[in-house]
Amino acid sequence: xxxxxxxxxxxxxxxxMINILMTLxxxxxxxxxxxxxxxRLVEExxxxxxxxxxxxxxxxxxxxxxxxxxxxxxxxxxxLISHKLRPYENGKIALGRRRVLRxxxxx
Numbered sequence: 001x002x003x004x005x006x007x008x009x010x011x012x013x014x015x016x017m018i019n020i021l022m023t024l025x026x027x028x029x030x031x032x033x034x035x036x037x038x039x040r041l042v043e044e045x046x047x048x049x050x051x052x053x054x055x056x057x058x059x060x061x062x063x064x065x066x067x068x069x070x071x072x073x074x075x076x077x078x079x080l081i082s083h084k085l086r087p088y089e090n091g092k093i094a095l096g097r098r099r100v101l102r103x104x105x106x107x
Contacts, residue, residue, distance in 0.1 A: 068077040090092050
């Protein structure tokens with residue numbers, strides 16, 4: 001659209017219409033932003049409601065939504081934590097933490 005305006009700018013200046021055209025474009029740009037924002041909010045709400053309606057309840061245990069109450073739950077909780085930490089087990093920071101933990105156990 002800018003390219004098209006640049007081509008026609010010289011013709012519009014002579015008629016004094018450039019200010020009117022730019023005002024109309026800026027007003028419509030604000031409306032387009034608001035409409036896109038509304039559309040995005042509606043899509044997000046639809047997605048959340050769809051997940052709530054069709055997701056299996058109770059089967060999806062994650063580290064974030066699981067609260068252990070019994071000893072067996074704590075074992076499962078530790079497994080969930082280990083799955084979260086597994087990608088980082090060979091990093092330099094993880095190796096340093098293991099050394100610190102070992103030193104703490106030796107004392």
